[in-house]
Amino acid sequence: MQLTQAQVTEFNTNGFLLLQQFVDPQRCDALRELAQQHLFEMVEPIESEEEYLQKHSGVRTTRRLRQVYDRDPLFVAWMQDPEMLPILEQLLGKNPRLLLAHHNSIMTKLPQVSSVTTWHQDIRYWHFENDKLMSVWLSLGDEYLENGLLEFIPGSHKMQLRPEQFDENSGFRDDLKENQELIDTRVHFRLKKGDVVLFHAKTLHYAGKNVSNTPKISFVYSLRANDNLPIKGTRSDAPEIAL
Ligand SMILES: O=C(O)CCC(=O)C(=O)O
Numbered sequence: 122m123q124l125t126q127a128q129v130t131e132f133n134t135n136g137f138l139l140l141q142q143f144v145d146p147q148r149c150d151a152l153r154e155l156a157q158q159h160l161f162e163m164v165e166p167i168e169s170e171e172e173y174l175q176k177h178s179g180v181r182t183t184r185r186l187r188q189v190y191d192r193d194p195l196f197v198a199w200m201q202d203p204e205m206l207p208i209l210e211q212l213l214g215k216n217p218r219l220l221l222a223h224h225n226s227i228m229t230k231l232p233q234v235s236s237v238t239t240w241h242q243d244i245r246y247w248h249f250e251n252d253k254l255m256s257v258w259l260s261l262g263d264e265y266l267e268n269g270l271l272e273f274i275p276g277s278h279k280m281q282l283r284p285e286q287f288d289e290n291s292g293f294r295d296d297l298k299e300n301q302e303l304i305d306t307r308v309h310f311r312l313k314k315g316d317v318v319l320f321h322a323k324t325l326h327y328a329g330k331n332v333s334n335t336p337k338i339s340f341v342y343s344l345r346a347n348d349n350l351p352i353k354g355t356r357s358d359a360p361e362i363a364l
Contacts, residue, residue: 122204124211132212136278136324139310140208143317144199144259150314153261155195156227156338159186168226170236182234186227189340190219190362200225200342205257205317206364212319213253213346222359223247224256224343230269230331238269238328240304242277243343245291247322248355252278253346254322261338264312268333271318271326272309278323293325 124132132138160183170182189196200219209217219225223243229235243256264270280303288294295304307327310318320326322343331337344364351357 123207129211132319132321135273135275137273137275137318137320137326139312140317140319142313142315143204144315146314148199148315149259149261151195152199152259152340153338155193156186156229156261156340157336159192159227160229160336160338164192170234174236182231183229184235185229188221188225189227189342190221190225196227196340199259199340201362201364208319209255209257209344209364212255213344214348216347217344217364218347219362219364220343220345220357220359221361222357224341226341228339228341230328230337232268232331232334232336235269235331235337237330238326240274240293240295240300240325240327241291242293242323242325244322245287246356248352248357249345249349250352251346251349252321252323253349254343256320256322256341256343258318258320259340260312260314260316260318261340262314262335264316264337264339265333266309266311266329267331268335268337269328269331270309270312270337271328272307273320274303274307274325277303277325278321 128138166187167183168185168187170184171178173184286300294300
């Protein structure tokens, strides 16, 4: 499958693009079942809510299963899906590289106990020569505002944002009037199982708490353009997969 020129323009303009019903429901169910098994058994490596919030209470609530690429061939098959490659090549150029150091996760928001993912750009922790970087988000169930749906600020990947607009953790401050004006332009898509959202690593995004009764479970992996090299000696200078 290839994107239409209108879809490429939409991605380049907004910094995100929805591909509805890209993955068939049976495959999503198999991925979700396996993810749930790893969540139930707390198969490491895991990022907990407590680590994310920098609270050290002794409790560990799973926020994401890390290093999904190393967990199971079923996960790998989705990350190397031949149907997705032509699309990634339209957006990033030939032979993009799958990043094992960034995202490469099953992201979850468990009911009631999960936290807000505050406004941020993924690139805050990434170190590459330029910003030809993106992520692929697959919904393994319905995602809506009450269970912590992703929200985006259109065009934010191209904005010249100043360091003062970010806090000490490189989060986008929501207490500044100028930032709030941008946040007011936020958009979301109510996602269904099998929907894919592609988004640029500089697109500002956010996800609320899950106040529903069921876990939100999504699969996210990231890529760089072939000619966008990681900076030596940084966390991004790590194993990758050639697609
Ligand atoms: O919490 C979520 O569901 C969104 C996760 C996210 O934005 C991230 O990990 O960069």
